Amino acid sequence: MVEEKPKGLIVTHGPHIRGRDNIKRIMTDVLLALLPVSLASAYYFGWRAVLLMVISVVVAVVTEAFAVHGLGAVKLLAQPAQLYSDGSAAVTGLILAHIVTPVLPVWMIVIGSALAILIGKQVYGGLGQNVFNPALVGRVILFVAFPAAMGQKWILLADAATGATPLVNRSTGYFDLFIGRVGGCLGETSVLAVLIGALYLLWRGHIGWRIPVAYLGTTAVLSAVLGADPVYALLAGGVAYGAFFMATDMVTTPVTKLGRLVFGLGCGIVTVVIRELGALPEGVMFSILVMNAATPLIDRLTKPRVFGGGTSA
Amino acid sequence: MLAKATFKGGIHPPEYKHLSEHQIIEALPLPQQVVVPLVQHIGAPCKPVVKAGDNVKVGQKIAEAGGFVSAPIHAPIAGTVKRVARQEVSDGQLVDCVVIESDGTDEWDSPLKPHASLDEVDAKEIVEIVREAGIVGLGGAGFPTHVKLSPPPELVIDSVILNGAECEPFLTCDHRLMLEHSDKVVQGLLTLVKAVNAVKGYIAIESNKPDAIEAMQTAVREYPHLEVVTLETKYPQGAEKQLIAAVLGREVPSGKLPMHVGVIVNNIHTAVAVAEAVFDGKPLVQRVVTVSGTVVKNPKNLMVRLGTSFQELIDYCGGFTTQPAKIIKGGPMTGFAQYRLDVPVGKRVSGIVALSAAETDLEAEGPCIRCARCVDACPAFLMPNQLDKLARRGEFDKAQELGALDCIECAACTFACPAKRMIIQSIKLAKNEIRAKMRG
Numbered sequence: 050m051v052e053e054k055p056k057g058l059i060v061t062h063g064p065h066i067r068g069r070d071n072i073k074r075i076m077t078d079v080l081l082a083l084l085p086v087s088l089a090s091a092y093y094f095g096w097r098a099v100l101l102m103v104i105s106v107v108v109a110v111v112t113e114a115f116a117v118h119g120l121g122a123v124k125l126l127a128q129p130a131q132l133y134s135d136g137s138a139a140v141t142g143l144i145l146a147h148i149v150t151p152v153l154p155v156w157m158i159v160i161g162s163a164l165a166i167l168i169g170k171q172v173y174g175g176l177g178q179n180v181f182n183p184a185l186v187g188r189v190i191l192f193v194a195f196p197a198a199m200g201q202k203w204i205l206l207a208d209a210a211t212g213a214t215p216l217v218n219r220s221t222g223y224f225d226l227f228i229g230r231v232g233g234c235l236g237e238t239s240v241l242a243v244l245i246g247a248l249y250l251l252w253r254g255h256i257g258w259r260i261p262v263a264y265l266g267t268t269a270v271l272s273a274v275l276g277a278d279p280v281y282a283l284l285a286g287g288v289a290y291g292a293f294f295m296a297t298d299m300v301t302t303p304v305t306k307l308g309r310l311v312f313g314l315g316c317g318i319v320t321v322v323i324r325e326l327g328a329l330p331e332g333v334m335f336s337i338l339v340m341n342a343a344t345p346l347i348d349r350l351t352k353p354r355v356f357g358g359g360t361s362a
Numbered sequence: 363m364l365a366k367a368t369f370k371g372g373i374h375p376p377e378y379k380h381l382s383e384h385q386i387i388e389a390l391p392l393p394q395q396v397v398v399p400l401v402q403h404i405g406a407p408c409k410p411v412v413k414a415g416d417n418v419k420v421g422q423k424i425a426e427a428g429g430f431v432s433a434p435i436h437a438p439i440a441g442t443v444k445r446v447a448r449q450e451v452s453d454g455q456l457v458d459c460v461v462i463e464s465d466g467t468d469e470w471d472s473p474l475k476p477h478a479s480l481d482e483v484d485a486k487e488i489v490e491i492v493r494e495a496g497i498v499g500l501g502g503a504g505f506p507t508h509v510k511l512s513p514p515p516e517l518v519i520d521s522v523i524l525n526g527a528e529c530e531p532f533l534t535c536d537h538r539l540m541l542e543h544s545d546k547v548v549q550g551l552l553t554l555v556k557a558v559n560a561v562k563g564y565i566a567i568e569s570n571k572p573d574a575i576e577a578m579q580t581a582v583r584e585y586p587h588l589e590v591v592t593l594e595t596k597y598p599q600g601a602e603k604q605l606i607a608a609v610l611g612r613e614v615p616s617g618k619l620p621m622h623v624g625v626i627v628n629n630i631h632t633a634v635a636v637a638e639a640v641f642d643g644k645p646l647v648q649r650v651v652t653v654s655g656t657v658v659k660n661p662k663n664l665m666v667r668l669g670t671s672f673q674e675l676i677d678y679c680g681g682f683t684t685q686p687a688k689i690i691k692g693g694p695m696t697g698f699a700q701y702r703l704d705v706p707v708g709k710r711v712s713g714i715v716a717l718s719a720a721e722t723d724l725e726a727e728g729p730c731i732r733c734a735r736c737v738d739a740c741p742a743f744l745m746p747n748q749l750d751k752l753a754r755r756g757e758f759d760k761a762q763e764l765g766a767l768d769c770i771e772c773a774a775c776t777f778a779c780p781a782k783r784m785i786i787q788s789i790k791l792a793k794n795e796i797r798a799k800m801r802g
Contacts, residue, residue, distance in 0.1 A: 058701045059687050059722060062787050064773040065694040065715075066375055066531065067723035070780040072731060079520075106586065135728065177729035255733075304734035304745060356742040357616035357766040 072176075076136030078253050081296065082246035083143055089242040090235035094151035099237050101158050102146040109142030110134075110164040116171040124236035137176050141165055144184035144294060147236025148287060148334070149191065150199065157195055161187040181341045182301050185334055192334070236288035236294075247293035256297040259306060263313025264292040264320075271321040288320060291333035301341040308344075308351040315340045366569055367519040368594035369604040371741040373774045375531050375597055375695065375771060376568060382654045382661040383534045387542055389665045392468060392784045396438050396669025398424065399451045399456045403498040403507045403707040405431035407499035410460055416443045417465075421645050424460050427493070433506040435495045436645040437471075438667035443466040452672070452691050453698045453707040459706070462669070478642035488557040488640060495639035496646045501525060501536075501600070501629035502692050503522075507636070510628070511557045513621040519558040520624045522619055523609055524551050526567040526574065527593055527600030527666055530693025532712045535650035536630040538663045540567070540574040544581035544635055550633025551588060553640050558626055566609050566628075570595040598772035602627045604741045616768050631712075651707060655716030657686050666707050672714055673703040686716035695773050716773045718794050728781035736775035736785060742768045746775035746785045751786035758799070761792040769793065 090098040099294050110132050114122035117134075124132045133139060142162050149158060165187025173179040192199045225231050229239025236243070250256045272282035283289065289320055296302065296316050316336045323332025340347075382401035400408040406428030418424060418437040425435040441464040448458050474495060477483055483491070493508035511520060524547065528536040540547055549749045565582065567594055568576045582588040591609050593599050603614045605627060611789050612623040620627050626637075631650060638644045647668055654661040659680030665677060672689075676682070690697040694715055752761040769789050774784040 051654075057685065057687070058689055058699070059724070060699040061688075061699050061724075062784065063690075063696055063698070064777050064786070065688055065690055065697065065699060065717060066721065066777065067782060068373070068375075068735075068778050068780065071725060071782060072728050072780055075731075075733070075780055175729065177731045214677070299731050299733040302732075304732055304737045304747065306738075352764075353737075353743045354744070355608075355616065355744060355768050357614055357618070357768060359760075359765050360767050361615045 050174045063212050072135045072137070074167065075255050076140050078250065078255055079140050079294075080136065080143060080249055082249045083140075083147070083236075085242035085245040086147060086239065089239040090147065090151070093229055093238060094235060097129050098146075098151045101149065101153060101235065102143060102157065102251055104155055105146035105162040106142035106159050109138045109145070110343050112163045112166040113138035113171065115166060117175065121168075135176065136313040138166055141170065141183045143188075143271070147290065147294075148184060148234050150233075151235055153191075153198055155235050157191055157198060160194075164190050164210045179300060180297055180344070182298050185295060185338050188334055189338065199208070207260050216287050223280060223284060226281070231285075234287060236290045240289045243289045243293055250293070253269070256293065257309065259309040260302060260313040260316075263310045263330065264288070264296055264316045267314050267317025268321055271317060273326070275321065277325055277326045281326070282321070286324070286331050287333045289339055291317040291320075293350050295333075296337050296340070299300070301344060301349045303344050303351065305348060305351040305353060307353075308347045311347050311351065312340050314342065363539045366592050366594040367566070367608040368596060368599065369607045369741055370376055371739055371743065372596040372598065372604075373739045373778055374595075377595075377778055378532045378654065378656075379534055379537070379570060380657075381656065382652050382663055383537055383571075385534070385538070387538050387650055387663045388666050390667070390670060390675060390705060392439060392466075393462060393667060393670045393674055394464050394533075395444070396462050396464075396667060397423040397449065397671070397706040398435060398460045398462065398669040399706060399708050400425050400435060400439065400460065401455075402435065402668070402710060403433045404503065405429065405433070405509075407457065408432060408435050408745045410446045410458065412446065412460060414443055414445050417441070418443060418462060419469045419471035421470050421474075421647055424472055428621060429541065431506055431509050433498050433508070434494065434645075435460075436496055436647050437462060438604070438647040438669050439464045440467045440469045444573060450702075450705065451708070452700055452711070455749050463658060472643050472645055474639060474643040474645060480552060480640075480646075483640060485557050485559055488553055491640050492557070492636055493567050494645070494658055495635070497632060497707050498646075500551045500628055500631035500635060500709065500712070502696075502710055502712045503557060507628065507632055511554070513558070513626075516646055517621050518624055519621060519626055520561045521564060521610060521626075522551065522554045522558065522560045522562075522563045523566055523625060523627045524630055524732050525600050525602070525605055525606060525627055525629045526565055526571070526578070528571075528630075528644070528779045529595075529597045529600040529630055530695055530697075531712070532654040532715045533652045533693050534654070535652050536572050537574050539630055539634055540575050541569070544577045546634045546637045547578065547630055548581045548585070548588065549637035549641060550635070553636050554626065554628055554633060555587070560626070561587065564591050564609055565589070565592045566605060566782060568592050568595045568599055593646040595775060597777075598741060598770070601741060601770050601772055603770065610777040618766075628649060646709065647709075649709060649711070651675060653713055654713065655686065655718075656716045656721065657682045657716050658684055669706045670702065671675060671704050671706055675714055676703060676708065676716075680778075685719060686707060687719040687722040687741070688717040690715045695777065696771065718785065723782065724780045727783050730781055730783060733780060735780065739774040741774065744769060744772055746789065749792060750785045750788040751793035761789075762796045763764060766792045766796060
């Protein structure tokens with residue numbers, strides 16, 4: 050029996066039940082979804098890939114800890130659970146590793162990862178405040194600062210051959226492209242691995258279908274229109290990885306349903322234009338960053354019509 | 363079964379209906395004493411017409427309506443008035459209450475007369491009986507029903523919808539009423555239809571109550587102008603405007619009421635109360651309350667005399683298996699957490715829900731990660747994350763432009779938010795500020 054005035058009853062405003070997900074669970078799910086890609090890259094590219102991924106994640110997490118806690122972060126270095134925090138820095142670190150070449154010097158990924166966190170995220174005020182995808186910011190900095198290292202040298206463990214990537218060759222077979230037996234960045238090669246992870250995120254409800262479908266659909270159609278092979282366009286380069294793991298980053302993409310379709314459409318257009326009409330072989334990185342910049346405008350233009358028409362109508 | 367009607371948006375919280383949906387309504391034994399608050403409705407407080415020392419019988423009017431938008435209050439038990447004084451009721455409110463000590467007789471003296479059939483009363487008389495009976499919306503809002511049944515003459519009402527969605531987790535009073543008193547529910551609907559000269563009556567029920575759907579379909583069989591509609595089980599399916607959109611496909615314009623699209627919506631329990639007032643001549647002195655929660659020993663649906671303390675309901679259900687962290691008046695989405703149980707059940711108490719510490723999410727707020735779950739969930743098609751940010755920055759004008767006043771306060775956004783942000787509180791703050799400014 051409870052006494053007349055029970056001690057310890059909590060009084061807050063409702064709702065008194067909440068959904069099961071929190072930020073940490075979502076970020077951890079993303080890391081899980083990136084596991085197939087990580088394993089595939091370890092298989093194809095060997096220990097260098099693993100080294101790059103581990104270093105990038107550690108540097109990202111530590112950088113964020115110091116950015117958020119200042120020198121107090123030193124205490125956290127011994128507490129991995131606390132360091133992990135909400136998991137968002139780890140995600141950024143892993144994605145950055147996935148979008149660089151496996152022969153990138155380790156010291157470069159350290160710089161890239163730290164700057165991805167500092168300039169891509171913390172300088173805006175931290176999680177939720179940044180305009181651009183932090184991993185892509187890191188990649189752009191590396192691309193501009195170290196173009197040679199970031200550029201042409203790829204290795205494929207199975208063949209131990211270095212050479213140009215499929216988007217430069219335009220001649221690799223579909224199956225090889227699909228399972229990833231090609232040269233490229235850690236994450237962009239195996240479309241199969243990308244799809245497995247993407248299906249997991251879709252099932253958990255952390256990404257929606259609109260951005261990937263709009264992005265990939267536009268890429269295929271526009272590529273065909275401009276005379277390139279649409280299937281090749283979807284399987285080669287980082288467009289599958291970008292469409293499912295970077296263009297779906299919640300913080301930097303629109304919140305409205307229509308907005309997300311527009312975002313995907315824009316990414317597809319810019320990607321294909323850069324690929325077919327521009328000087329670079331790959332356009333995914335810039336297309337997502339450009340659309341990130343357009344996101345506030347897209348949100349404003351695609352505001353949903355309020356139920357009932359709205360009082361200010 | 364017909365295809366399931368629904369609205370756009372919404373969430374699927376855990377239902378917890380299994381705890382009490384099979385519990386037959388039990389009458390709580392008569393309390394020794396009742397504390398009857400003089401505000402159990404939206405609108406002006408009632409004025410007492412009894413004083414300390416008076417003897418009252420069940421159903422006798424003890425407080426007069428305080429205005430048009432108000433509803434009289436009747437003695438829930440027979441006995442002596444102990445005092446009429448201000449005291450604390452649920453939610454920490456201080457209101458005048460009439461305290462009655464029971465004499466054990468349970469003798470009635472109702473101001474209403476029974477009727478054998480609807481033919482004996484016309485629309486105006488029905489509305490007057492509903493007013494005299496002190497009936498207010500028993501879904502929890504407590505809006506005086508006779509006011510709802512009195513639209514301005516230029517508005518034509520063609521449909522009455524009975525809200526059998528009961529979309530809040532845990533609550534099962536309407537479910538049980540539909541199963542155990544389907545005849546009264548139909549009588550109530552027929553009465554309401556006549557009261558507003560409507561053409562069609564609907565009983566809309568969520569798909570998680572297949573037995574209730576079947577019971578009501580059987581009960582309306584002989585009335586061609588009454589129809590049972592199956593709704594998708596989703597929160598907040600029972601929200602009035604969303605219900606109308608689902609059942610009739612009509613969208614109530616912003617700032618307007620259902621009557622502006624020719625519809626009146628009433629709760630199932632309200633319909634039962636209307637039937638009892640018109641046919642049995644009984645004013646509103648009792649209601650069904652669901653007492654539930656995984657830490658309640660024996661969750662039940664109880665028929666309770668108004669003014670009975672929360673504690674007595676909980677005791678009758680065997681108390682708690684472990685100390686709850688929260689005790690909520692109403693449902694867990696829109697209900698109010700209580701800190702004392704020696705407060706009375708009023709007309710607006712549809713449930714008492716106890717949550718364990720594990721079921722209570724007290725995680726600290728994080729930053730908005732623009733995941734848009736709130737935007738996807740909002741049944742009013744707002745952008746709750748935007749409204750939350752604007753409210754916190756004090757930009758209430760912008761919040762108004764973005765539709766803050768259209769928020770129905772269902773809290774689906776706040777349920778869905780993984781950053782555990784207190785979105786609904788921010789929006790309510792914005793609405794208060796906007797309205798204060800509009801009043802000048």
